[in-house]
Amino acid sequence: MSKAEEQKLIRGIYDEIDDNSPDDNSVTQQDDSYMIRCENLVKIYKTDEVEVVALQGLDLDVKRGELMAIVGNSGSGKSTLLNMLGGLDKPSAGSLLVDGKNLLKFTDKDYMQYKRDTVGFVWQNNARNLVPYLSAVQNVELPMLLKGKKQRRARALELLEKVGLSHRKNSRLDQMSGGEQQRVAIAIALANDPKLLLADEPTGSVDTKTSNMILDIFKDLNQTERLTIVIVTHDIKLSKRIDRVVAIRDGRTSSEIIRKKSYAQELDELGELAGDISETHEELVVLDRSGRLQLPKDYMEQLGIKGGDKVKVELDEESGKMFLFRSGE
Numbered sequence: 001m002s003k004a005e006e007q008k009l010i011r012g013i014y015d016e017i018d019d020n021s022p023d024d025n026s027v028t029q030q031d032d033s034y035m036i037r038c039e040n041l042v043k044i045y046k047t048d049e050v051e052v053v054a055l056q057g058l059d060l061d062v063k064r065g066e067l068m069a070i071v072g073n074s075g076s077g078k079s080t081l082l083n084m085l086g087g088l089d090k091p092s093a094g095s096l097l098v099d100g101k102n103l104l105k106f107t108d109k110d111y112m113q114y115k116r117d118t119v120g121f122v123w124q125n126n127a128r129n130l131v132p133y134l135s136a137v138q139n140v141e142l143p144m145l146l147k148g149k150k151q152r153r154a155r156a157l158e159l160l161e162k163v164g165l166s167h168r169k170n171s172r173l174d175q176m177s178g179g180e181q182q183r184v185a186i187a188i189a190l191a192n193d194p195k196l197l198l199a200d201e202p203t204g205s206v207d208t209k210t211s212n213m214i215l216d217i218f219k220d221l222n223q224t225e226r227l228t229i230v231i232v233t234h235d236i237k238l239s240k241r242i243d244r245v246v247a248i249r250d251g252r253t254s255s256e257i258i259r260k261k262s263y264a265q266e267l268d269e270l271g272e273l274a275g276d277i278s279e280t281h282e283e284l285v286v287l288d289r290s291g292r293l294q295l296p297k298d299y300m301e302q303l304g305i306k307g308g309d310k311v312k313v314e315l316d317e318e319s320g321k322m323f324l325f326r327s328g329e
């Protein structure tokens with residue numbers, strides 16, 4: 001696809017989005033309470049044969065010091081979004097501010113500094129940031145070495161302690177279990193004191209016990225260091241333990257689930273976690289900035305409607321409710 005064709009495709013997406021939101025909603029306005037402000041984000045991947053619109057005008061705001069999760073079907077754009085947030089890839093259009101920095105205006109050098117100083121990344125397949133023949137502590141020291149940081153050993157040991165691995169500090173990575181390696185990967189991601197930690201399926205290949213332990217580490221880091229954390233997960237058990245869960249569908253934010261009570265409060269009351277996610281969380285459909293909403297797929301199926309259909313909307317002012325009908329009913 002040529003540059004001109006790409007611009008045309010992006011314009012098409014924006015025509016569809018028809019962004020008539022007022023200026024004061026724009027994320028280009030600075031607000032220091034947000035770590036992430038993402039508006040109308042578009043990412044198009046092009047290969048010789050196909051072009052995939054992986055993000056089609058996605059909106060997402062994350063406050064500083066928040067720990068939240070992103071869920072969604074395979075191919076919905078979760079990793080694409082995380083890669084944009086992590087500065088591993090460049091958005092095609094839209095606006096994206098992280099820590100007050102406008103990533104769409106970044107030069108290659110800005111990206112390099114951003115990856116070194118602002119974000120830490122944890123992947124499902126941690127082979128990407130681990131060196132198998134080095135010990136745990138050497139692995140954690142490595143990013144600090146590249147940055148020329150002082151007192152590397154002391155900081156590496158402190159981080160290994162945070163992830164509960166002090167006793168394995170001198171073990172070679174290839175002599176550790178998958179869950180232990182994942183915890184080393186978290187320590188590595190923290191080595192340069194990032195402000196934002198991004199984790200793509202961090203518990204994808206570990207058992208429930210290890211998965212809980214990893215989330216406990218994230219929660220502790222979030223609370224003690226006020227680290228902002230975004231976790232992409234398929235793990236429903238894990239998402240039940242997170243207060244804010246945003247679902248994305250077809251490259252857009254489709255719904256948001258917010259805990260009715262904080263997890264800590266609930267544990268106090270229940271003693272343990274049990275039951276269906278709807279008992280603990282309230283699912284909300286998100287309006288985009290122009291007031292459009294994406295209906296849950298199963299509701300549409302039940303009503304027998306599909307995308308492109310016309311439906312009737314009625315407002316009952318008295319009850320403050322809105323009703324949706326198949327046309328003709």
Ligand SMILES: Nc1ncnc2c1ncn2[C@@H]1O[C@H](COP(=O)(O)OP(=O)(O)OP(=O)(O)O)[C@@H](O)[C@H]1O
Pocket residue numbers: 045046047052053054072073074075076077078079080081
């Ligand atoms: N580098 C790439 N080149 C071309 N297409 C890509 C590339 N990366 C992702 N895509 C496409 O973009 C869409 C979104 O992919 P993405 O990896 O973000 O999904 P995901 O939600 O992370 O899925 P999963 O849960 O399976 O990891 C998919 O259709 C995918 O095929």
Ligand SMILES: [Mg+2]
Pocket residue numbers: 078079080200
């Ligand atoms: Mg993915």
